[in-house]
Amino acid sequence: MGMDLGKFLNSPEFEIRITTYRDIFQVEALERDRFGEEYKKLSATIMMSRNDLQKMGFKSGDRVRLTSNSGSVVVEAKENKRDEPGGIAFMVNSPWSNAIVSGETGGKGIPEFKNMTAKISLAKEEVTPLEKLMPGMRQA
Amino acid sequence: MVTCTGCALLCDDIEVVVENNRIKETRNACRRGAARMKGCVNRLIPSIYQKPSDIDSSIKKAAEILKNAKSPMLFGWSNSTCEAQVKGIGLARKLNAIIDDTSSFCQGILIEKVLQKKFRTCSLEDVRNRADVLIYWGSDAQDSQPRHLSRFSYFPRGETRQRGYEEDRVAIAIDVRESNTAKICKGHFYRIPLKGDREFILALIDALSGKVPSYDTKKILELAGILKKAEFGAIFAGIGLTYSIKEDLVVLLTLVDLLPNFHIMPMVGHYNMRGFNENLFRETGFVNRVKFDGNVNHEDKYSILEVLKEKRTDALLVIGGDPLSSLPGTVVKHLSAIPVICIDPCATLTSKIAVVTIPCAVSGVESDGTAVRMDGETVKLSKVMENNYLSDEKILTRLMRAI
Numbered sequence A: 001m002g003m004d005l006g007k008f009l010n011s012p013e014f015e016i017r018i019t020t021y022r023d024i025f026q027v028e029a030l031e032r033d034r035f036g037e038e039y040k041k042l043s044a045t046i047m048m049s050r051n052d053l054q055k056m057g058f059k060s061g062d063r064v065r066l067t068s069n070s071g072s073v074v075v076e077a078k079e080n081k082r083d084e085p086g087g088i089a090f091m092v093n094s095p096w097s098n099a100i101v102s103g104e105t106g107g108k109g110i111p112e113f114k115n116m117t118a119k120i121s122l123a124k125e126e127v128t129p130l131e132k133l134m135p136g137m138r139q140a
Numbered sequence B: 001m002v003t004c005t006g007c008a009l010l011c012d013d014i015e016v017v018v019e020n021n022r023i024k025e026t027r028n029a030c031r032r033g034a035a036r037m038k039g040c041v042n043r044l045i046p047s048i049y050q051k052p053s054d055i056d057s058s059i060k061k062a063a064e065i066l067k068n069a070k071s072p073m074l075f076g077w078s079n080s081t082c083e084a085q086v087k088g089i090g091l092a093r094k095l096n097a098i099i100d101d102t103s104s105f106c107q108g109i110l111i112e113k114v115l116q117k118k119f120r121t122c123s124l125e126d127v128r129n130r131a132d133v134l135i136y137w138g139s140d141a142q143d144s145q146p147r148h149l150s151r152f153s154y155f156p157r158g159e160t161r162q163r164g165y166e167e168d169r170v171a172i173a174i175d176v177r178e179s180n181t182a183k184i185c186k187g188h189f190y191r192i193p194l195k196g197d198r199e200f201i202l203a204l205i206d207a208l209s210g211k212v213p214s215y216d217t218k219k220i221l222e223l224a225g226i227l228k229k230a231e232f233g234a235i236f237a238g239i240g241l242t243y244s245i246k247e248d249l250v251v252l253l254t255l256v257d258l259l260p261n262f263h264i265m266p267m268v269g270h271y272n273m274r275g276f277n278e279n280l281f282r283e284t285g286f287v288n289r290v291k292f293d294g295n296v297n298h299e300d301k302y303s304i305l306e307v308l309k310e311k312r313t314d315a316l317l318v319i320g321g322d323p324l325s326s327l328p329g330t331v332v333k334h335l336s337a338i339p340v341i342c343i344d345p346c347a348t349l350t351s352k353i354a355v356v357t358i359p360c361a362v363s364g365v366e367s368d369g370t371a372v373r374m375d376g377e378t379v380k381l382s383k384v385m386e387n388n389y390l391s392d393e394k395i396l397t398r399l400m401r402a403i
């Protein structure tokens, strides 16, 4: 019964490279309501190849924590519908992917939005809510 | 027929059904465009320190903040009409401010090369009428400019391409991911490793110069053969390509030098990003990252990213952009330490931390103007329905007067 906490305590960490992409359904949700559930659902996701999921012992639908030198977020891992060779995972460009992008650009002003490295491990926390990604939100 | 501002294709064949001052239905628009035209659920309201105010007080407060700032910055612009952009550049001059737009961390470096005439480019009509070899490079048009393939590049019949995609056109995708666009380019999808674009280009250059490419020899030679035979080729350069070769854009120019029938077109998302680049270029010779102080200064340190990271501004006006959502989390921290003024039709992450918010009309729906399509063509936007929102241009005019 209940959740097997041991699963998280012993959950190993892997390193993964991540690139971002655009998804028309997520853009549609953004236009309609960037604070809505739909936008969150379509954004806070990392798409992984079947190989990588198996190798790391994750299932499609598991929540995972991504941690880079710049930040950390919890998102849902999903299996790529297309056959991907693996080694790279994909995230739609959003505040969730931006939480782990480095701000270091060598003074050139263009972050590596499409070339990130992060640690990935199973997470028991909920998917990071949008408010947590907004520094210093002013309250009315 | 009205023009859609969902992306920089600015499709001008949209029909709309208006009901109760909202667009209820659209015809011809794609999913992205329909969502844009139907509008958001969270309209922005005027506020000061997150307390509801009225437009006049908000504009007055914004003017006061900008006037008192030592180093104000004006950012956004890629979702504004050309008329508003020109006003904004004037405002930046008057305030001795820094001005930058989203192209700063997007396609700016490539558009700059187009405007400096560093390579051949062409119009979307040229592509429709003449192009026989299309390369979607680091660009998933199907998701970002969803009607690109159907209106202009792959599917339509054109003057010299009466047999359309069935016989007359070859579509090629070069990408790290099998995108929806790559899926359409059956048999011509070249998967490359992350950051592998430069190496791929160098191999192609070898193949085109009669050398044996060291990388994926068979596939590269096959591709070089297709490119050499092209009568009219187009490389649709997406941000996947631009980001990947940003340290060495010149290799792309070297490649097209070997392909005299090819044209490069930067793929633009935001509907009027190219407009801003052209307007600023006309006035200053630069496409973004400018600081006025009587003179024009252009440096990377005036990019929105470096300005926020190095805390170089003490008041930021954001118009038609959402830096809190689109920049790295570590960089946007500075936004909560300075007064931010937000002008937008909709509530955004940035508007939630703004000291002043000023709602504006949705351009192309609630206000008219002009915009520049991704290929440089100027397109008119129409006002589809009466409403009480001020256009972004009018707001800037009033701000200017108040300063």
Ligand code: SF4
Residues within 6 Å of the ligand: B004, B005, B006, B007, B008, B009, B010, B011, B028, B029, B030, B031, B032, B033, B034, B145, B146, B147, B148
């Ligand atoms: S392709 Fe772009 S401009 Fe055309 S309808 Fe879709 S979003 Fe609008």
